[in-house]
Amino acid sequence: MFETSEAGANVNMDQLKRQAAARALEEVRDGMQLGLGTGSTAKHFVELLGERVAAGLKVIGVPTSEATRLDATRCGVPLTTLDEIDHLDITIDGADEIDAELNLIKGGGGALLREKIVAAASDRMIVIADDTKWVPTLGKFPLPIEVIPFGLGATRRAIEKAFAECGVSGQMAVRKAKGGDKDGHVFVTDGGHWIVDAQLGQIGDPARLASALSAIPGVVEHGLFIGLASSAVLAGGEGIRVIERRKPKGD
Numbered sequence: 001m002f003e004t005s006e007a008g009a010n011v012n013m014d015q016l017k018r019q020a021a022a023r024a025l026e027e028v029r030d031g032m033q034l035g036l037g038t039g040s041t042a043k044h045f046v047e048l049l050g051e052r053v054a055a056g057l058k059v060i061g062v063p064t065s066e067a068t069r070l071d072a073t074r075c076g077v078p079l080t081t082l083d084e085i086d087h088l089d090i091t092i093d094g095a096d097e098i099d100a101e102l103n104l105i106k107g108g109g110g111a112l113l114r115e116k117i118v119a120a121a122s123d124r125m126i127v128i129a130d131d132t133k134w135v136p137t138l139g140k141f142p143l144p145i146e147v148i149p150f151g152l153g154a155t156r157r158a159i160e161k162a163f164a165e166c167g168v169s170g171q172m173a174v175r176k177a178k179g180g181d182k183d184g185h186v187f188v189t190d191g192g193h194w195i196v197d198a199q200l201g202q203i204g205d206p207a208r209l210a211s212a213l214s215a216i217p218g219v220v221e222h223g224l225f226i227g228l229a230s231s232a233v234l235a236g237g238e239g240i241r242v243i244e245r246r247k248p249k250g251d
Ligand SMILES: O=C[C@H](O)[C@H](O)[C@H](O)COP(=O)(O)O
Pocket: 037, 038, 039, 040, 041, 042, 093, 094, 095, 096, 105, 106, 107, 108, 109, 110, 111, 112, 115
């Protein structure tokens, strides 16, 4: 389904992200419990949601990172936790790559663990992105794998074995922090873990790789989101495209 965008072909990437966020906001109704994603696109959503809250919309959100918690608080969006409520209506989040089955790579910003917990607790997950994130095959974006620092050598060997079994290969690197006083140090997630980024190029069978990685003890979580997204809102120079997942979540 295509919708006309008011923006012409010259819109910049940030405007496209905001347009996708604005389109997703149309799905939000009074009284909803929302999962709030992380990243530059999700940040637009939180800001736009804050404007609606200021105008009287009643919603409550669960942030997927400390960064989003700060943004939501700054924007006046009321927050809760998954301990205080029993489900979420919609999670709205960005992605690093999206394929035609709405499988995703996420975690470029390091928030994959909380993002996956929140998405899995939601009735629907709407992915918002500029259309450069739409890919024929996942894998050009380095796959983030969140690991426990203890025994990392053994975990890396187990990951390499899983890669070989799933027909993929590529270099792995422990993520370093960028900017601020943590520049050059190991990046530490909100959960206190590290991230290994794997340059795989192409992932032929993302579901198989997701299962293989999940079975490794030192792997806390990975950035393959399989069967979690219900729809994707992609903004490009030609307008906004909304893609629905063929099978409802949970099937
Ligand atoms: O950990 C970060 C998240 O998975 C983000 O949703 C993802 O990296 C996309 O971020 P952005 O909207 O900044 O491209």
